[in-house]
Amino acid sequence: MTGCGRQWCTKCGEETIHRDNRKRYESASCLGQIMWREGPMRLTAGDLDLLTRKGLRNGKQLLLGLEQKQPGHKFDLPQERSLRLLDGILRHCGLCPAAADLELDPRSGVYIVRGPLGAATEGRRKTGFLGPQQIEWLSTGRTVKVPNHETFFRFVDPEDWERCRTRDEDRESGLPHQTHRNGGESSTRTQINHQLH
Numbered sequence: 001m002t003g004c005g006r007q008w009c010t011k012c013g014e015e016t017i018h019r020d021n022r023k024r025y026e027s028a029s030c031l032g033q034i035m036w037r038e039g040p041m042r043l044t045a046g047d048l049d050l051l052t053r054k055g056l057r058n059g060k061q062l063l064l065g066l067e068q069k070q071p072g073h074k075f076d077l078p079q080e081r082s083l084r085l086l087d088g089i090l091r092h093c094g095l096c097p098a099a100a101d102l103e104l105d106p107r108s109g110v111y112i113v114r115g116p117l118g119a120a121t122e123g124r125r126k127t128g129f130l131g132p133q134q135i136e137w138l139s140t141g142r143t144v145k146v147p148n149h150e151t152f153f154r155f156v157d158p159e160d161w162e163r164c165r166t167r168d169e170d171r172e173s174g175l176p177h178q179t180h181r182n183g184g185e186s187s188t189r190t191q192i193n194h195q196l197h
Helices: 030-038 077-095 097-102 149-156 168-172 185-196
Strands: 050-055 061-069 109-114 117-119 127-129 133-137 143-146
Touching (some): 077 109, 127 149
16 A cells, blocks of 8 residues: 555544545545455446436426536546446437436436546645646537636536535635636537537
8 A cells, every 4th residue: 555544534534535546546535445345246336426316497407416527537447337327318218218217317427527626735735626627428429628626516407506515615716716707607508519419
């Protein structure tokens, strides 16, 4: 084992893990850790970094699975196979008349988000984009570049993206401030949709 090694919280005693550059032996859940350390060897076990669901005004459900990869992180074959299978299921359900009762928006699917993310090293240590993110839809292979938080929020929530959570500590974070503006919402979302679909 290289790097920091296993560590435990000095207050509660639970094992700590790397959030931004997780090692192969680290899992975000206790169940995942059990699978990685003791589970069947010929079984692919993994998770998604983020799953979002948006009830759209037209009655459809937009379901997005997002897997983020830092620069230099490899997309291993077992994980890619599993995510492509999940993406295919979502894509099928969004287009198939027999699955119409699910009311799944056809943009639903699994997307890979590639780019640097990190945290400030001072103040409240706010996390943020450290550079542009490239979003790839596994079904189509099409990609779009997302330069900032605002554009990413428009991607995951095409209707109410400007209504974001705010934290007072973000003002003193040491990271570039991400602003939210109403101008160009429709055209930006249309551009993102056109590039991905």
